[in-house]
Amino acid sequence: MRPPAQPLLHDSLIGSAQAVPRRDAVVDEYGPRTYEELADESLRFAKLLQDEGLQPGDRVALYLDNTARCAAGIFGTLIAGGVFVGVNPQTKAEKLALILGDSDAAFLLAEGHSLNIAAEAVAQRGSATRMFATETSAAVTAFPTLEQALAATEPQPATAGTLPADLAALVYTSGTTGRPKGVMLSHEALVFVIGSIAEYLRLDADDRILSILPLAYTYGLSQLLLAARLGGTLLLERTFAFPGRTLERIHSERATVFAALPTVYATLLGMQHSRTYDSVSCLTNAAAGLPPSFHDGIKRLFPRARLYRMYGQTECVRVSYLEPELLEAKPTSVGRAIPGTKAVVLDEKGQPVAPGETGVLHVRGPHLMMGYWGDSALTKDWLRKGPGPGERMLCTHDHFTIDDEGLLYFVGRTDDIVKTRGEKVSTVEVENVLHGLDGVSQAAVVGVPDDLLGEALQAYVVLEEGAVLTEEDILRFARSKLENFMMPKEVVLLDELPLTESGKVRKGSLV
Known part of the structure; x- marks a missing residue:
């Protein structure tokens, strides 16, 4: 049975810490962290931020590796009443400075090994950003370490008074090109979409989710939020740089869920395998279309897994999914709208297209973004007037078609359509x-x-x-x-x- 929805995003962590305190919440390269331990560190994070002057709604940039510490930073920022801004740890100084400046981040939490890049970005920004860094083997004295600060802080933050409609996350995305834009996602939007995803993926508290995806982006972030909501376990990999190691971990840790991209599946299918991975019961694909020619190879490698073809955008996290039972009959489809939402393909006049015709996909539901940070014109272009009174509808700007059963088929992004x-x-x-x-x-x-x-x-x-x-x-x-x-x-x-x-x-x- 799916746990009842929580009004705020971090409530799921607190609830799981109370229900299953000694269950592993996150297992990273440094070892396991139970729900009790993850909640304790998150509360210390929250108290530290508040003691350092964080005000409700302040942005906290997390320039951290895929570890339990980053997970604690996400939940701690939310508990404190702040807004977390995930930054891919591969980001260079110029782009980091742009994100810090655009979001007006009050805090930056960085890895010790990235300290020089972080310090350069703060200097480029030219205004005050309070910075903490994790410990590093090199001597670092310019900034306090997170470890020291957290150890000296009690896990007793003040109640922040956050509302479900308040901003929770600022996710920067630029697609394949262009200047990064900040997508604003509220507590209620993220709580809703994570509940919907958990429902259609048929997950529960016994699931062990292995993720190689950056927590800075919504596909990776959703793996953490799913585990916390269910009271399951997140097996967190820093990267997919060593595919053999990832596969060994799937086997040794008995992972039941594996989320990936087409490039990851292509790598796995190109490798030699001495065994199959029978513990995996759920596979997902998003971020780009999965070539149907991959299906059979994936099934051979993960013979007991349900394979979900999905489509999503940062602006609402997830739009649609194809039921695994339809994979053979509808190998190129991305299915139907996720539970509790609607998706419709409209022509240039705003009317639903007939089966086989191409139009632009529009999305309705509680999971839509609040808009783009500091860009009302772009927000107006993407969030259009919906059919209901006062409703907003997301225009994805992606081209789709439908079949006679109403299933969705991705044709291409606007820049994937070539006239020749x-x-x-x-x-x-x-x-x-x-x-x-x-x-x-x-x-x-x-x-x-x-x-x-x-x-x-x-x-x-x-x-x-x-x-x-x-x-x-x-x-x-x-x-x-x-x-x-x-x-x-x-x-x-x-x-x-x-x-x-x-x-x-x-x-x-x-x-």
Whole structure:
């Protein structure tokens, strides 16, 4: 049975600490942290921030690795009445300074090994940001360490008086290109969407969720929030830099849930395996479309797992999911709207499209963002007038179609639609075809300027280890599967595709 909804995001941690205090909440590279221990550290974080002058609504930037300490920082900020701003630990000084300045962060919590970058970013910002750093092997005296500060602080923060409608998180996203924009997510939006995800994934307190995803982004963050809500265990990996180690941990820790991206699945399918991973009962894919050609290989590797094809955006965390039982019949669909929400594909006149027609996906529900931090014009473009009185509806700016049963099919993001030879082509559709060729590990298709065609399609392909394919082999296969106007004009073989910090292919870097 799913636990009752909590009004504030951090209430789930406090509730689980009371219900199952000695159960492991987070297990990272340093060892396990029980719910009792995680709650204690979170309360110390909250008290420390309050003692240092945090006011309700102040932003706290967490420039921390994927560890239990980062989890405590997230919950501690919320308990204190603040707003957490996750920052990918790979972020460089210039971008960190931009985020600190745009969010007007009052505090920055950083890893000791990233202290020089953090200090440079604070200096670039040119205004006061209180900073704490974790311990490091090098001598650090300029800033107090988190360990020392937390040890000297009692786990007794003042009640913050936070309301469910208050801002909880500021998540910076730029997609594949562009200046980062701060997505504002409230307590009530995150509480709702985590409950909805837990329901359709059929998870409970016995689940052990292994996550390689950065806590700075909503896909990774949702793994932590799911575990806390359920009273389950989060098995946290710092990165996916060592796939073999991740697989060994899935086996040794008896993980039941594994969340990943297409690039991760491509890596796993390209490896040699001496066993299957039978403890896993739930697999999820989001952030980018999963090529249907991956399905059979994933099933062989995780024979007992339900595989969920999902679609989401930072602006509402999750939009839709396909029931695993429909995977074979609807291999390219991302299913229906998550429980408690609605998703509709609209044409240029704002009317629902007929099956087979393409339009833009719009989303309704309690999980929508509050807007973009400090950008009312962008907020107005994405949050449109909804059908209900006073309702706002999210325009995803992504192109979709539906079938006769109302199931959703992702066609492409606005910049994934290329007009060539007078026809509109979804680069995602071409990529799915290329993924179907044995020996192809990853493929990305983009539009490039062409004097004759206006735009031509260019494919970038990464081969599986040991595969022997030429550019012409790939084009020959594509000709057997695609209409002439959908054919790539050129294929470029690469050792790897450029990725964003969140693991998506950075198509803007290919052209």
